[in-house]
Amino acid sequence: MSDVYAARRARLRDRYTAAGSAAALVSCPANVRYLAGGTPPGAVLLLGRDKDTDTLLCPRTAGDEPAGRLDGQLRISVLPTPSGDPAVAAAGLLPAGADSLAVEEHHLTVARHRAVGSVAPRARLMDLGGTVEQLRIVKDEEEIACLRIAAEIADQALGELLESILVGRTERHLALELERRLVDHGADGPAFPTTVATGPHAGRRGHRPSDRRVEEGDFLSVGLGADYHGYRCLIGRTFVIGTSPADWQIELYELVFAAQRAGREACVPSAGYREVDRAARQPLEAAGHGGGLAPRTGHGVGLEIDEDPQLAPAAMGKLDACVPVTVGPGVHLPGRGGVRIDDTLVVRPEADGGPELLTITTKELLAL
Amino acid sequence: MSDVYAARRARLRDRYTAAGSAAALVSCPANVRYLAGGTPPGAVLLLGRDKDTDTLLCPRTAGDEPAGRLDGQLRISVLPTPSGDPAVAAAGLLPAGADSLAVEEHHLTVARHRAVGSVAPRARLMDLGGTVEQLRIVKDEEEIACLRIAAEIADQALGELLESILVGRTERHLALELERRLVDHGADGPAFPTTVATGPHAGRRGHRPSDRRVEEGDFLSVGLGADYHGYRCLIGRTFVIGTSPADWQIELYELVFAAQRAGREACVPSAGYREVDRAARQPLEAAGHGGGLAPRTGHGVGLEIDEDPQLAPAAMGKLDACVPVTVGPGVHLPGRGGVRIDDTLVVRPEADGGPELLTITTKELLAL
Numbered sequence: 001m002s003d004v005y006a007a008r009r010a011r012l013r014d015r016y017t018a019a020g021s022a023a024a025l026v027s028c029p030a031n032v033r034y035l036a037g038g039t040p041p042g043a044v045l046l047l048g049r050d051k052d053t054d055t056l057l058c059p060r061t062a063g064d065e066p067a068g069r070l071d072g073q074l075r076i077s078v079l080p081t082p083s084g085d086p087a088v089a090a091a092g093l094l095p096a097g098a099d100s101l102a103v104e105e106h107h108l109t110v111a112r113h114r115a116v117g118s119v120a121p122r123a124r125l126m127d128l129g130g131t132v133e134q135l136r137i138v139k140d141e142e143e144i145a146c147l148r149i150a151a152e153i154a155d156q157a158l159g160e161l162l163e164s165i166l167v168g169r170t171e172r173h174l175a176l177e178l179e180r181r182l183v184d185h186g187a188d189g190p191a192f193p194t195t196v197a198t199g200p201h202a203g204r205r206g207h208r209p210s211d212r213r214v215e216e217g218d219f220l221s222v223g224l225g226a227d228y229h230g231y232r233c234l235i236g237r238t239f240v241i242g243t244s245p246a247d248w249q250i251e252l253y254e255l256v257f258a259a260q261r262a263g264r265e266a267c268v269p270s271a272g273y274r275e276v277d278r279a280a281r282q283p284l285e286a287a288g289h290g291g292g293l294a295p296r297t298g299h300g301v302g303l304e305i306d307e308d309p310q311l312a313p314a315a316m317g318k319l320d321a322c323v324p325v326t327v328g329p330g331v332h333l334p335g336r337g338g339v340r341i342d343d344t345l346v347v348r349p350e351a352d353g354g355p356e357l358l359t360i361t362t363k364e365l366l367a368l
Numbered sequence: 369m370s371d372v373y374a375a376r377r378a379r380l381r382d383r384y385t386a387a388g389s390a391a392a393l394v395s396c397p398a399n400v401r402y403l404a405g406g407t408p409p410g411a412v413l414l415l416g417r418d419k420d421t422d423t424l425l426c427p428r429t430a431g432d433e434p435a436g437r438l439d440g441q442l443r444i445s446v447l448p449t450p451s452g453d454p455a456v457a458a459a460g461l462l463p464a465g466a467d468s469l470a471v472e473e474h475h476l477t478v479a480r481h482r483a484v485g486s487v488a489p490r491a492r493l494m495d496l497g498g499t500v501e502q503l504r505i506v507k508d509e510e511e512i513a514c515l516r517i518a519a520e521i522a523d524q525a526l527g528e529l530l531e532s533i534l535v536g537r538t539e540r541h542l543a544l545e546l547e548r549r550l551v552d553h554g555a556d557g558p559a560f561p562t563t564v565a566t567g568p569h570a571g572r573r574g575h576r577p578s579d580r581r582v583e584e585g586d587f588l589s590v591g592l593g594a595d596y597h598g599y600r601c602l603i604g605r606t607f608v609i610g611t612s613p614a615d616w617q618i619e620l621y622e623l624v625f626a627a628q629r630a631g632r633e634a635c636v637p638s639a640g641y642r643e644v645d646r647a648a649r650q651p652l653e654a655a656g657h658g659g660g661l662a663p664r665t666g667h668g669v670g671l672e673i674d675e676d677p678q679l680a681p682a683a684m685g686k687l688d689a690c691v692p693v694t695v696g697p698g699v700h701l702p703g704r705g706g707v708r709i710d711d712t713l714v715v716r717p718e719a720d721g722g723p724e725l726l727t728i729t730t731k732e733l734l735a736l
């Protein structure tokens with residue numbers, strides 16, 4: 001496994017040296033984990049011209065443990081003082097010859113950037129930008145295997161919830177039970193705060209579980225995901241409570257279901273990000289729901305629950321094979337509720353059977 | 369309640385105008401919540417020379433809800449486009465006359481700072497630094513009331529756990545049960561990831577709950593806290609499992625207990641931060657445990673679970689009345705386990721009876 005991380009660092013080294021930088025300082029935790037195999041809290045990674053000098057710098061915080069298993073090939077350096085900033089210490093390790101250092105300007109604060117520069121006054125600070133994030137978009141099969149397990153865990157947790165009594169229970173308790181079940185089934189934790197939305201809340205994006213109790217006739221929408229070895233998936237489903245869904249519920253559900261299927265089917269290699277968004281968005285706009293739609297209908301997942309690509313109307317770029325994305329359009333009718341259906345899938349060529357669906361819980365409208 | 373937020377903004381306005389800045393852009397979420405009463409995700413607060421122009425700028429993210437209740441006196445502006453950065457939009461709202469803007473350089477990334485500057489090329493960007501964090505250190509009685517309730521909730525959740533069977537259950541499940549009970553008792557959520565550490569893990573700072581099961585003879589250390597209306601407390605306790613603690617367990621417990629009590633008793637107005645740290649640290653060092661000690665023995669709490677002041681050997685500054693802090697020394701013996709005892713208390717003058725202990729769960733060594 002170590003070789004995987006060394007190979008990732010080599011790909012990054014090619015990028016920043018080609019851009020004219022002698023060294024790179026990686027500070028985004030997910031990027032550090034991607035390149036080092038683990039992230040002790042606050043650790044940063046310093047890469048030079050040559051792999052033998054790659055160093056992971058960790059703050060001195062007695063007792064904290066790294067997430068993930070660190071690459072044994074990496075040099076590890078723990079700061080001598082508790083208050084030190086590993087990014088600043090990294091600048092101090094730059095070889096005398098190094099005249100430039102690429103940093104993640106989208107992550108380093110102005111204050112840290114200044115401190116880094118003051119320690120390495122002769123090194124020109126350049127912007128590494130989203131180089132590591134770009135490397136992370138296409139996953140290898142080991143990463144996809146982690147996402148597959150994460151999705152299985154989420155399916156299991158959701159499936160068990162559906163077998164339990166729901167009426168009368170609060171959104172908060174259902175969310176907490178789902179998170180407990182995720183851990184029961186081997187998740188390192190929830191991939192993001194679980195959302196449970198009932199009745200008028202149903203279908204709201206990012207709804208925070210409240211004390212509202214599930215009632216007969218409610219729409220119930222649930223969004224959850226598992227973190228398995230750092231890889232995070234997402235599943236969203238909407239159900240109706242009670243035996244007889246209302247006509248408007250059935251119509252709205254069928255509409256969102258059709259839009260979500262259209263989005264999934266558009267996830268093929270070389271499809272434009274905006275084409276996938278368009279496929280899922282157009283049916284909802286055509287039905288007159290264009291106004292309240294979320295700014296995007298899906299996004300990449302991996303070491304972060306929300307990473308590139310963005311499936312949105314103005315997004316540039318095309319899908320590649322082995323890119324895991326979510327497809328989750330939703331409609332919320334203020335005061336009435338709504339529907340969200342969200343899957344995590346992996347883009348695969350038609351020859352391999354097309355998109356690989358990771359979250360397999362049924363998308364039939366279940367009346368619970 | 370609105371007047372409270374207006375008064376806080378007025379205090380901040382005095383600071384940045386005195387420092388020669390015409391306007392201030394607050395982007396740290398906890399600072400925005402402190403000044404605006406709530407924080408829609410990603411929102412920033414723009415303050416000018418005059419309170420009538422104070423504006424909260426929110427990103428356009430359909431469905432997201434603010435945390436807390438927004439101050440009705442504030443002007444609210446939602447960005448027209450989903451991809452926009454509220455900090456950049458705020459710079460665009462600067463009155464033509466404004467020649468300077470103070471920003472939080474410890475929070476704004478280099479990339480955002482550059483974007484803000486490019487929108488307001490005629491405004492000199494200054495550093496607001498930790499001005500709002502400093503205003504937040506001394507709490508008013510309404511804030512302390514929220515912390516008091518948060519502490520009661522944590523005490524209740526912990527008390528219920530102690531009545532249940534512990535042997536054979538995993539750290540993860542105990543942690544999840546504690547978090548469920550926090551919510552049962554009215555918490556908006558856990559104040560931080562609950563830690564449960566058994567046997568050799570016990571007493572480790574920041575230990576991530578694992579699948580290790582509680583065994584007879586274990587030390588069991590627990591750290592949890594409630595978030596109540598945004599205010600976060602912390603309690604840490606250590607117990608022994610089984611009827612007869614070993615001598616080394618009793619000795620170590622009594623040592624940490626004495627150190628923690630010394631730290632609590634040192635929390636009086638005008639006591640130096642480092643004096644409090646010293647009081648809790650010295651007994652542990654004297655007993656030969658100096659090596660593995662955490663870099664600090666306590667810290668402030670409030671809208672963040674970890675805020676100023678820092679109770680550490682090199683910390684500058686003195687405690688004021690109405691400053692809530694944690695006091696939580698701990699000792700971890702590699703391979704054997706250890707003890708942590710952590711309380712949240714409010715600094716009060718001797719005349720008012722001295723430190724007000726918020727977390728009141730017993731600190732006797734309980735054998736469970």
